Amino acid sequence: MKDLLIKNLASLATNRGKGPRGGQSMGEIHEIIHPWVLVRDGKIHRIGGEELEKEALDAQILDGEGKTLLPGFVDPHTHLVFGGTREEEFSMRLRGESYMAIMEKGGGIKYTVQKTREKSFEELLASGKKTLQSMAEMGITTVEAKSGYGLDKETELKQLRVAKALQEAGPLEVVSTFMGAHDIPLEYKGRDRAFLDYLVEEVLPVVKEENLAEFGDIFTEKNVFTVEDSRAYLLKMREAGLKLKIHADEINDLGGASLAAELSLTSADHLLKANDEGLRKMKESGVIPVLLPLTAFSLKEDFARAREMIDMGLPVAMGTDYNPGSCYSFSVPLMIALGALYMGMSPEEALTAVTLNSAAALDRADRIGTIEEGKDADLVLIDAPSYRFLTYHFGMNLVTTTIKQGKIIYN
Ligand code: NIG
Numbered sequence: 223m224k225d226l227l228i229k230n231l232a233s234l235a236t237n238r239g240k241g242p243r244g245g246q247s248m249g250e251i252h253e254i255i256h257p258w259v260l261v262r263d264g265k266i267h268r269i270g271g272e273e274l275e276k277e278a279l280d281a282q283i284l285d286g287e288g289k290t291l292l293p294g295f296v297d298p299h300t301h302l303v304f305g306g307t308r309e310e311e312f313s314m315r316l317r318g319e320s321y322m323a324i325m326e327k328g329g330g331i332k333y334t335v336q337k338t339r340e341k342s343f344e345e346l347l348a349s350g351k352k353t354l355q356s357m358a359e360m361g362i363t364t365v366e367a368k369s370g371y372g373l374d375k376e377t378e379l380k381q382l383r384v385a386k387a388l389q390e391a392g393p394l395e396v397v398s399t400f401m402g403a404h405d406i407p408l409e410y411k412g413r414d415r416a417f418l419d420y421l422v423e424e425v426l427p428v429v430k431e432e433n434l435a436e437f438g439d440i441f442t443e444k445n446v447f448t449v450e451d452s453r454a455y456l457l458k459m460r461e462a463g464l465k466l467k468i469h470a471d472e473i474n475d476l477g478g479a480s481l482a483a484e485l486s487l488t489s490a491d492h493l494l495k496a497n498d499e500g501l502r503k504m505k506e507s508g509v510i511p512v513l514l515p516l517t518a519f520s521l522k523e524d525f526a527r528a529r530e531m532i533d534m535g536l537p538v539a540m541g542t543d544y545n546p547g548s549c550y551s552f553s554v555p556l557m558i559a560l561g562a563l564y565m566g567m568s569p570e571e572a573l574t575a576v577t578l579n580s581a582a583a584l585d586r587a588d589r590i591g592t593i594e595e596g597k598d599a600d601l602v603l604i605d606a607p608s609y610r611f612l613t614y615h616f617g618m619n620l621v622t623t624t625i626k627q628g629k630i631i632y633n
């Protein structure tokens with residue numbers, strides 16, 4: 223692989239470090255004016271000035287054209303692989319029906335489960351590839367993908383095998399999460415525990431055998447899974463060697479944040495209704511809050527309390543939650559705009575939330591999420607003189623070039 227030399231940049235902006243950044247340090251963006259960057263073997267080899275021209279060997283040149291270089295965006299929460307869409311339900315919600323009321327009537331996740339069961343591996347793979355290409359155009363270089371629209375052995379494994387095939391095909395890095403515990407399928411109506419046992423006894427062993435998931439996740443919510451059942455289930459996932467996440471306190475405050483802290487999960491996601499005590503405990507045990515403002519926006523719910531969380535010292539990350547129901551969007555520009563204008567994040571905090579802290583939510587902060595020598599060359603160019611335009615020129619996709627491990631994947 224040839225060296226890649228990036229020159230003519232207006233600026234470079236990044237947080238620094240190999241771990242999540244809490245409190246005020248989330249706002250510590252390191253900015254370099256007119257830097258040159260040399261990429262070698264897919265890694266950031268050197269950050270410097272024009273002297274890098276001599277160090278580069280037979281390099282491919284990328285003209286920065288007065289733009290700004292940022293770390294590639296990391297999306298730590300999506301439901302990437304699914305069949306069908308739910309535009310009718312969206313219209314119902316616009317007319318005032320609630321997400322939970324639609325779900326209780328047998329719509330919602332159950333509808334997508336039926337559609338996903340009907341799709342073949344190839345069909346799901348083709349639509350996943352298309353989505354990943356559009357994500358690269360938004361500057362996303364790493365994306366998490368959950369199962370959970372199968373709720374039976376065959377379809378859960380199909381979704382996870384698709385995610386694995388997407389990871390192997392590249393160019394994006396796809397991080398797989400087993401989320402069989404996303405809802406209770408009709409076959410197990412009223413038998414929640416039996417369903418969780420089925421997932422642990424029948425599906426999990428194959429997930430492990432074929433190395434299909436790095437994380438496990440559960441939807442802890444009223445009318446879905448209780449805190450007690452979630453605790454027992456998450457512990458079994460951990461015993462099997464999975465790292466853990468939770469959909470916590472999204473619609474109702476069930477104490478999901480406290481459970482995440484008690485079990486020291488990698489992340490707790492949503493947290494729209496999370497209480498102060500739960501958040502304090504999360505801070506103590508190092509759980510990363512993954513906030514999903516596009517979902518709150520789509521559900522017309524109040525946004526998560528990002529400002530307060532950051533002031534408490536929590537290293538807030540942001541993700542899209544792309545899925546066909548609660549959030550049929552992976553618009554990074556809209557997500558950043560909501561983070562800044564409705565959740566009180568500074569431009570610096572918003573940038574850290576979609577790079578270093580989201581990398582930490584995927585347990586990858588030692589390798590991706592910042593622009594530092596030795597880290598993977600996952601980079602985006604935005605057509606703006608500084609990173610401040612991410613929030614200022616809101617709602618616009620400023621990304622013109624995306625680079626994954628030194629390879630230009632969108633330009
Ligand atoms: O993260 N909360 C649960 N799961 C998804 C929604 C899934 C769906 O509606 O299809 C979420 O919001």
Ligand code: FE
Pocket residue numbers: 299300301469543
């Ligand atoms: Fe989700």
